[in-house]
Amino acid sequence: MTEANAERVLEGVAASSGLAIGPVMHPSAVATDRIAGGIDEEAAALQAALDQACEELFALMDSGDKLAAEILEFQTMLLEDEDLIGPVSLRISGGEAADRAWRAVLDAEIADYVRSEDEYLSARASDLADLRDRVLCAMAGVSIEIKDTPEAAILVADDLTPSAFLGFDWSRLGGVALFGCSPTSHVAILARARGVPMVVGMRGGPELTAAGETAALDGDNGVLTVAPSRETLAAHRLRIGAAAEQDAAAAKRALQPAVTASGRAVLVMVNIDDPSILDSLSPEICDGVGLTRTEFLFRDGDTPDEARQFDIYTRIVRWAEGRPVTIRTLDAGGDKPIPGVTVDGESNPFLGVRGLRLSLIRPELFRVQLRALCRAAALGSLKVMVPMVTTPHELAAAAAHLDAVVAELATEGVEHARPALGIMVETPAAALTAADWEADFYSIGSNDLIQYVTAAGRDNPEVASLADPRNPAVLELIRRTIEAGRSRGVEVSLCGDMASAPDLVPVLLDLGLETFSVAPAQVGRVKFAIGESG
């Protein structure tokens, strides 16, 4: 970095709104690019790296103070932890390179620590990240310098996995700028839910920036300005000041009930993508959880057992303090493949085995999820919704599994309740026939509905403008679904990105929508928009 560095504007796509100024940071620069040798060779490479890391840590323990030594001792114990190393060896036996196998297992563990509700435990995630990098460095034959993440740093990278995203402390960092990735990716959903500014799809690569260089991130317009001029910085600071005032007002508004200008009460729920967000969220801001995604459970190739799922669902129900919680069964497939779970090699995954279709051909997975849901339903107001349905017999098949699970739990004498069972309305077929379904509630999944109605994907810039939420055909299907719910006397909510967009609030209120389920960071803004409309 030199002072001669001129301002460079890197244009991308806005993925999560917000502004930041801070030093550029390139995350975990350690590459995982080994070409897998034989299984013995990879196993030996792992062992050699673990041994080397252990030696390095002992050397550090001798030179450091007592507290540092205790933290380092914990790391050395982890290097001999059979429960931790076992899964790595298993992946290596499956033909994976040692570095990838190690990273996959550690990334999953780190995400687990971050996700826990225990502040102390989530703070230990950085110990695991250090250990992960130390062993990777040993494998790659490069020396590790402990990288401190500078305050307000802007993370610049090609791409970022959801686990890696969750491994950072976002209360300290400024935002993310990625060269790959799309606004519909899961990491973008995570960023929006947490209000972390994010730009994606920039041209080029991280080498266009130098670590430590100052950058101004504009998540509203999708621009990263590297080495900004004095004028650019001043203008950016002004906007940050104004946005901070708006954020403060929105945070206050979020705690009040949503009422339209004409006095009609509207329910505003939140979407939960990963339980780690609950730590920083007060249930007081919402009328419940309108959508809990459960794909996070299966991230990193994990197949969570009933006990683990039960613990997590219980945690969400307890967090909600009596407010209703809707949990969606696994919605994998389409743009959300899960290795070992979803069907590979489909010519058109968006029209293939996804959502409930997958659950129905993998009943062993579905039943475990339903058992955990029924047990958690005994502890509070829990509802279950099934995604990607086209005809009522699919719901009937899901209900039959639910009945079987309820009977099973009753026989075993396990405490449980039969949750309400509703559907996601995200295919035109479901929207047009909504009144014919025996659903206990409807939740409109506008993201997929828009794509299926307009035959245009939002992740393809060439056609993204056609995937328009205001397309009259889309609005008509939403209107019909709301009407069907009203005639059957069941609740209709909308949980897609449309509900989180303040400028679409008046449109949805006009269509008769009474329940919005939005990204947690958008609650205040949506409530403002409701207050200014009809």
Add this chain to the structure above:
Amino acid sequence: MTDAAPNIAWVTGAAVIRDETGLHARPAVKVTKLARRFSSAVEIRGEGQERWVNAKSPNAVMKLRAAHEARLEIRAAGADAGAVVAALIALVDRNFDD
């Protein structure tokens, strides 16, 4: 999780955690170090938890999040099962030698 066959004869015990921050890194290291000195399979769980975890895995012990004032349940199976359960109860009772 190390759910063992149901016919294993477990030696069981329990002790209350007095450390104010619960079973955090330092106590977790002490528990695993002690458990590894014995050949028996050793598992622990916090009060009200369903899953037993391997007491020789510092990672698993940390993730238990066993809290202050919680009862730590211990079970072991093997030649020195009784000794390891007694040793772990003593360690918890001594508040992890802090």
